[in-house]
Amino acid sequence: MGDDCIFCQILRGESPASFTYQDDTVVAFMDVQPITHGHMLVVPREHAVLMTDINETAAMRTFRVARKLAAAARHTLGASGVNLLVMDGEAAYQDVPHFHVHVIPRYPKDGFGLTFPDSYEHAPARAQLDAIAAAIRAAGMPATA
Numbered sequence: 001m002g003d004d005c006i007f008c009q010i011l012r013g014e015s016p017a018s019f020t021y022q023d024d025t026v027v028a029f030m031d032v033q034p035i036t037h038g039h040m041l042v043v044p045r046e047h048a049v050l051m052t053d054i055n056e057t058a059a060m061r062t063f064r065v066a067r068k069l070a071a072a073a074r075h076t077l078g079a080s081g082v083n084l085l086v087m088d089g090e091a092a093y094q095d096v097p098h099f100h101v102h103v104i105p106r107y108p109k110d111g112f113g114l115t116f117p118d119s120y121e122h123a124p125a126r127a128q129l130d131a132i133a134a135a136i137r138a139a140g141m142p143a144t145a
Contacts, residue, residue, distance in 0.1 A: 007098040038105040079105030
């Protein structure tokens with residue numbers, strides 16, 4: 001576990017947290033800077049900075065727990081939607097260097113939104129999409145994954 005990692009400090013009991021879930025692989029707790037009412041973080045016990053750094057079993061368990069907590073937020077808090085959000089790397093606004101999934105309950109007019117670049121309005125040509133898809137396939141990703 002990372003000595004300076006706030007999530008590892010929480011896992012070691014050195015920092016407080018309001019837990020919503022715990023098992024031998026994953027914990028979940030309330031975000032101390034919630035975007036919306038009920039915003040939770042699902043964190044694997046294993047320290048890994050990026051999604052690709054964690055073993056697949058722990059990664060899948062993290063998403064499974066996030067999915068169940070999303071359902072609980074709908075049922076318990078009356079959320080009408082949920083965003084599951086991973087910020088994977090500095091360019092993706094990851095601010096805690098420990099892989100985690102945000103469970104963000106959504107409510108009408110809750111003030112949270114996404115902005116898109118100007119290029120979003122202009123779809124790329126099919127040939128460009130095909131070229132990108134071919135490059136990703138060539139990287140060795142199995143078709144059934």
